[in-house]
Amino acid sequence: xxxxxxxxxxxxxxxxxxxxxxxxxxxxxxxxxxxxxxxxxxxxxxxxxxxxxxxxxxxxxxxxxxxxxxxxxxxxxxxxxxxxxxxxxxxxxxxxxxxxxxxxxxxxxxxxxxxxxxxxxxxxxxxxxxxxxxxxxxxxxxxxxxxxxxxxxxxxxxxxxxxxxxxxxxxxxxxxxxxxxxxxxxxxxxxxx
Amino acid sequence: xxxxxxxxxxxxxxxxxxxxxxxxxxxxxxxxxxxxxxxxxxxxxxxxxxxxxxxxxxxxxxxxxxxxxxxxxxxxxxxxxxxxxxxxxxxxxxxxxxxxxxxxxxxxxxxxxxxxxxxxxxxxxxxxxxxxxxxxxxxxxxxxxxxxxxxxxxxxxxxxxxxxxxxxxxxxxxxxxxxxxxxxxxxxxxxxxxxxxxxxxxxxxxxxxxxxxxxxxxxxxxxxxxxxxxxxxxxxxxxxxxxxxxxxxxxxxxxxxxxxxxxxxxxxxxxxxxxxxxxxxxxxxxxxxxxxxxxxxxxxxxxxxxxxxxxxxxxxxxxxxxxxxxxxxxxxxxxxxxxxxxxxxxxxxxxxxxxxxxxxxxxxxxxxxxxxxxxxxxxxxxxxxxxxxxxxxxxxxxxxxxxxxxxxxxxxx
Numbered sequence: 001x002x003x004x005x006x007x008x009x010x011x012x013x014x015x016x017x018x019x020x021x022x023x024x025x026x027x028x029x030x031x032x033x034x035x036x037x038x039x040x041x042x043x044x045x046x047x048x049x050x051x052x053x054x055x056x057x058x059x060x061x062x063x064x065x066x067x068x069x070x071x072x073x074x075x076x077x078x079x080x081x082x083x084x085x086x087x088x089x090x091x092x093x094x095x096x097x098x099x100x101x102x103x104x105x106x107x108x109x110x111x112x113x114x115x116x117x118x119x120x121x122x123x124x125x126x127x128x129x130x131x132x133x134x135x136x137x138x139x140x141x142x143x144x145x146x147x148x149x150x151x152x153x154x155x156x157x158x159x160x161x162x163x164x165x166x167x168x169x170x171x172x173x174x175x176x177x178x179x180x181x182x183x184x185x186x187x188x189x190x191x192x193x
Numbered sequence: 194x195x196x197x198x199x200x201x202x203x204x205x206x207x208x209x210x211x212x213x214x215x216x217x218x219x220x221x222x223x224x225x226x227x228x229x230x231x232x233x234x235x236x237x238x239x240x241x242x243x244x245x246x247x248x249x250x251x252x253x254x255x256x257x258x259x260x261x262x263x264x265x266x267x268x269x270x271x272x273x274x275x276x277x278x279x280x281x282x283x284x285x286x287x288x289x290x291x292x293x294x295x296x297x298x299x300x301x302x303x304x305x306x307x308x309x310x311x312x313x314x315x316x317x318x319x320x321x322x323x324x325x326x327x328x329x330x331x332x333x334x335x336x337x338x339x340x341x342x343x344x345x346x347x348x349x350x351x352x353x354x355x356x357x358x359x360x361x362x363x364x365x366x367x368x369x370x371x372x373x374x375x376x377x378x379x380x381x382x383x384x385x386x387x388x389x390x391x392x393x394x395x396x397x398x399x400x401x402x403x404x405x406x407x408x409x410x411x412x413x414x415x416x417x418x419x420x421x422x423x424x425x426x427x428x429x430x431x432x433x434x435x436x437x438x439x440x441x442x443x444x445x446x447x448x449x450x451x452x453x454x455x456x457x458x459x460x461x462x463x464x465x466x467x468x469x470x471x472x473x474x475x476x477x478x479x480x481x482x483x484x485x486x487x488x489x490x491x492x493x494x495x496x497x498x499x500x501x502x503x504x505x506x507x508x509x510x511x512x513x514x515x516x517x518x519x520x521x522x523x524x525x526x527x528x529x530x531x532x533x534x535x536x537x538x539x540x541x542x543x544x545x546x547x548x549x550x551x552x553x554x555x556x557x558x559x560x561x562x563x564x565x566x567x568x569x570x571x572x573x574x575x576x577x578x579x580x581x582x583x584x585x586x587x588x589x590x591x592x593x594x595x596x597x598x599x600x601x602x603x604x605x606x
Binding site: 020027036060066158 | 202210212214345376377378380381382383384485486487488489491492572574575576577
């Protein structure tokens with residue numbers, strides 16, 4: 001099972017909250033998880049990332065993650081500002097918010113699995129603004145199978161949302177799950193390389 | 194007190210698994226401890242802690258009087274007044290907020306006011322930085338407050354509750370700082386167990402009014418009288434106060450140990466109250482840690498053991514008063530030790546904890562080599578790789594190659 005995840009986004013999109021909800025959902029399934037965000041002065045739009053480590057037993061190391069097995073990016077423009085693939089472990093899974101096709105994305109050659117979803121369009125329909133965190137939690141669940149939609153929903157019920165209600169967020173994770181396209185990269189885009 | 198709203202998440206009837214960060218864990222511990230007065234001013238990385246407390250008061254779950262003061266000097270001054278009226282009190286601060294709090298801060302221990310104040314530790318300015326480091330807490334290590342450092346989110350929750358019992362104990366009556374690292378603990382989310390509210394009530398008992406100093410119209414007295422110098426009572430009066438204050442600090446070692454034993458019996462979590470020894474009994478060398486770096490340190494010890502290297506770890510939980518006997522006992526088991534500080538002592542070109550360990554060694558039968566390491570400043574990470582370097586340097590020191598200046602762990606990060 002994948003155990004080190006890095007989430008990327010921009011301040012205001014709920015990246016840190018998503019990591020917390022994911023930790024809660026994994027705990028609902030009896031797992032142990034820690035989530036450590038990294039950000040500075042609170043500022044909308046600034047790059048934010050969060051690290052999540054999950055295991056079947058208690059986790060002691062409260063450290064950042066340098067070689068993630070899973071990279072989640074909830075913002076479709078962030079890749080132009082920061083290298084979201086830095087340190088990626090070989091064979092990693094990528095879960096990306098994007099309108100592009102896999103062939104148009106400049107993906108690292110050693111990535112092996114890709115979950116792709118037009119999260120901004122879903123968020124604009126549901127929330128009237130590009131808050132993509134819940135959509136991308138659904139996409140993560142679909143792409144990795146590491147957490148169930150039911151656990152995510154239970155974790156959401158205990159969370160505080162600033163920009164939308166619980167029902168909208170539950171709809172967002174469901175649509176993120178349903179509308180994510182999952183590709184095995186060995187057989188798709190890297191076949192052209 | 195106002196009628197409180199029952200809340201099964203914050204005041205559970207039985208122990209409950211939750212997921213939260215260290216700031217929320219501290220706030221939840223405060224709810225369980227039922228303080229009378231909480232005074233707050235936000236400062237990164239403490240802000241979400243006092244925002245939680247404000248929310249809990251607004252929701253009617255925490256029955257405390259909440260004072261939104263205009264700055265930290267007023268925060269602590271207000272709590273001094275509340276303490277003098279016999280209230281159980283709490284606040285939290287960090288870095289620049291602690292600096293602004295300094296004048297009432299230094300008076301609080303001498304007044305023997307049993308407050309609990311979380312320090313969400315942050316590196317001191319300048320240069321400008323908003324990230325974790327223990328320089329703020331270390332800067333006030335000689336002010337007479339009890340200082341306790343936590344390893345993980347669960348320990349934050351448990352220790353904030355225990356701190357009230359320590360502060361209010363009749364043999365202590367001193368303010369307590371429960372320190373948790375900015376970033377890694379303030380915002381680090383993990384799975385923790387909330388103790389049942391009723392069991393916490395039984396554990397803490399009735400809040401002990403500090404009748405040594407609490408104002409009582411039936412017992413009029415002067416508080417903080419003029420002492421020493423040419424004041425009434427002369428030099429002896431000041432010495433008397435100081436001597437009893439120093440004795441109370443020493444008592445805190447015993448009282449905190451007893452409190453931990455009781456916590457373990459009631460809640461099943463057995464934290465080491467003073468220093469924790471991890472895989473130390475047959476160790477050749479040890480690393481000494483403080484705060485949230487400890488978990489990665491323990492994992493690094495396990496990795497070294499897997500390589501066949503006999504390494505142990507000594508975690509400092511109670512830092513003020515310094516548990517010198519426990520430290521000497523731990524150090525006596527190894528041939529060399531490394532101290533990993535998350536702050537600096539400007540005076541000694543080492544870390545403050547290193548300085549304390551050197552002093553403890555003076556009371557040890559064997560003067561073992563020490564390696565001073567400084568890491569984790571301004572939010573820097575202390576990883577397993579860093580600890581592997583610490584361990585390698587310590588084995589070299591055991592062989593006689595002792596570095597004369599600190600090893601700066603993040604120098605090239």
